[in-house]
Amino acid sequence: MLLKQLTEAMGPSGFEDEVRNLLREQLSDKVDHMYTDVLGNLFAEKHSDKTGPRVMLDAHMDEVGMMIVHAEDNGLLRFRPLGGIDPRVLVSKPVRIGSEKRYGVIGSKPIHLQTMEERKKPLRMDQLYIDIGAQSKDEALAHIQLGDVAVFATEYAEIGERAAKAKSFDDRVGCSIVAEAMERQWQIPVTGVFTVQEEIGLRGATAAAYRINPDIAIAVEGTVCFDVVDAPSHGQSTVLGKGPALTVQDGQTLADARFLEFLIATAEKHNIPWQLRRVKGGSNDFGAIHKVREGIVGGAISVPVRYIHAPAQIISLDDYQASLQLVCAAITEIQEGRWNA
Structure with missing residues (x-):
């Protein structure tokens, strides 16, 4: 199972080699072209010869x-x-x-x-x-x-009712989702980018976005989930099992209202559960991506992670699947011309 392999791999910021090698092996025969840049970002291109909006799917390989x-x-x-x-x-x-x-x-x-x-x-x-x-x-x-x-020396395991525990769900959930999305067939140019050094300043994403210069970018991330005992409803950043979280504001980004509305409409159309990320702290690679060159439209789709950045973390496998569904549904809507910037 790719998610298990990814979470158990060693890959702190600046030392993402093992994670990169796993992803390269997983995708080498499923995409048209793969390469790395001088920082260590891994690029997986598909259908670069096709016309249509160029989509960048982003997930960072590094962990704390x-x-x-x-x-x-x-x-x-x-x-x-x-x-x-x-x-x-x-x-x-x-x-x-x-x-x-x-x-x-x-x-x-x-x-x-x-x-x-x-x-x-x-x-x-x-x-x-x-x-x-x-x-x-x-x-x-x-x-x-x-x-x-x-x-952290934490092994992946599925526990409870459709849940899993591991280290580094931030952001190996994103890496696994982007890898699965890149295995599918699309009718527009799509590049999956697995970036380095997000945890110390969104560094890899800046160089990667500049290189690709996409029309649309979607960062897929593990995000903070605080829905436990004594957490007031207004303080629950996300809730486990309620679907992917969509960002309105965080430490680096004010969401593009048009693209946020597009993601919500896409989720509703395809009967995918979703929630808003109700906290302004933290950020993800899109915080760097959207400021590159003349600016890049897009947003973030995040999997809620309890105990994020801790030795053992928990996700809902239903949230994982719903996030993958939303990523793929968004690409489908884009290639069918239903996104207009």
């Missing part, structure tokens, strides 16, 4: 992670985050480090040894370390190099 920056004399490893990670969710979590994916555990001062004042404050990143079982600095550095990256 950690970089090893120092080894203590006793063999413990200090790290800094790659992307937005809340240090409060890190203590005792298993990780995999470097190309050999060596196991480690994130540790801290035990609660038994903390003062009352220390117990009142959340741990800072500089109070944490990774323990790989080494007894000395030399032993640690015999296995781990400074600059190696680490990701």
Whole structure:
């Protein structure tokens, strides 16, 4: 299963190689042309010889992670985050480090040894370390190099009622959806772009959009879902199981009202459930894409993700399927001439 493979792959920002290789293998015989740019973005082109609006489907390959920056004399490893990670969710979590994916555990001062004042404050990143079982600095550095990256050691599994848990649903759900969409036949030029370094500033998408210069772009993303106990209705950014979320405003984008209305009308026409993303924080690749060159029309279709950027995250598989349906329905409507900018 592609989604399982993608979520379990190692691919923090700047180190997306394993994810890129999986996608290249998946699509190599299903698209017309594949290539990468100097940043590491992967492009999958289909029907570039056809006439009609040029559509860009975007998903980012990178996940939040950690970089090893120092080894203590006793063999413990200090790290800094790659992307937005809340240090409060890190203590005792298993990780995999470097190309050999060596196991480690994130540790801290035990609660038994903390003062009352220390117990009142959340741990800072500089109070944490990774323990790989080494007894000395030399032993640690015999296995781990400074600059190696680490990701959470979480396996994909389907749980409960049509739900799944894994790490890196942000944005391996998008990668999987775009890959599935690119396996289908279209009557207009469509390019699937799997970008790098979204989590540290939407970097890959900027270069990718400039290169393609599409007429329409759709970013497919995993987005924050806060629908749990004690979450007031006005504070629920998205709700699990209610369908793909459409952005009105976020940290980088004010939605193009015309394209948002087009996506809503498309969802209604094809009986696809949908919801609005009701939070203005965060962003996605479309925040960079729409500002390239003279400006690019489009928007984002997002899969709600509970516990996003955490070691274990949850999605609804129904939301996944509905998001794929909406992406494909939007392309169908565009190629049939029902989108007019």
